[in-house]
Amino acid sequence: xxxxxxxxxxxxxxxxxxxxxxxxxxxxxxxxxxxxxxxxxxxxxxxxxxxxxxxxxxxxxxxxxxxxxxxxxxxxxxxxxxxxxxxxxxxxxxxxxxxxxxxxxxxxxxxxxxxxxxxxxxxxxxxxxxxxxxxxxxxxxxxxxxxxxxxxxxxx
Numbered sequence: 001x002x003x004x005x006x007x008x009x010x011x012x013x014x015x016x017x018x019x020x021x022x023x024x025x026x027x028x029x030x031x032x033x034x035x036x037x038x039x040x041x042x043x044x045x046x047x048x049x050x051x052x053x054x055x056x057x058x059x060x061x062x063x064x065x066x067x068x069x070x071x072x073x074x075x076x077x078x079x080x081x082x083x084x085x086x087x088x089x090x091x092x093x094x095x096x097x098x099x100x101x102x103x104x105x106x107x108x109x110x111x112x113x114x115x116x117x118x119x120x121x122x123x124x125x126x127x128x129x130x131x132x133x134x135x136x137x138x139x140x141x142x143x144x145x146x147x148x149x150x151x152x153x154x155x156x
Contacts, residue, residue, distance in 0.1 A: 003075035003082055004136050008108060008128035011073050012086065018064035029057045067105060074113075074127040076136055078143060081113075083125050090120045094146035102129070109133075 008014075032053045037046035044052070073084040080091050096119070101112040108128040115123055137144045 001077045001079075003077045004132055005073070005075045006127075006130055006133040006136055007072070007074040008130045010108070011071055011128055014068045014128070015071055015086065018061065018069050021064060022061055025057045025060065029053050070126045071110075072121065072125050072127050074111075074125070076143070078140055083119075083121060083127075085121065088120070092119065094143060097147055100147055 032050050037049055040046055040049055073086060075082040080093050082089060082091050084090075092115075096115050096117070098114040098116045101114070103110050103112075105128075111127055111129045111133065113125045113127075115125075117123075119125070137147075
């Protein structure tokens, strides 16, 4: 069976967006360190303006890291699932899954696959699911049974 991509089409864009944001905003923060800010108006001082830009840069990079840098591209078929970070790809069997968690983040549904043992991508894999994730699980209840290690129906 041909693998079905179940990760969002936005995965590639959202995976590399933090890198571009970091270059742009990091460059802006560096420039703020070296330019003269003597003519800045109240309520800011040159030091407070620099601290504001740097704190914005560091906090947004932290948020982008937590939300998007760790996401992977995922495809599934009836025998295994495939995980890629766009540089390397690995195939895993369903019996290597310990548990699966789903949560809503912004406009996306994030799925976390936890492994029994450490894999090439660590102990867990994050991906933003598309419609096809639930569609595939509904069409293949045997896969859902393997993932959940019990008899269960998928939820929408």
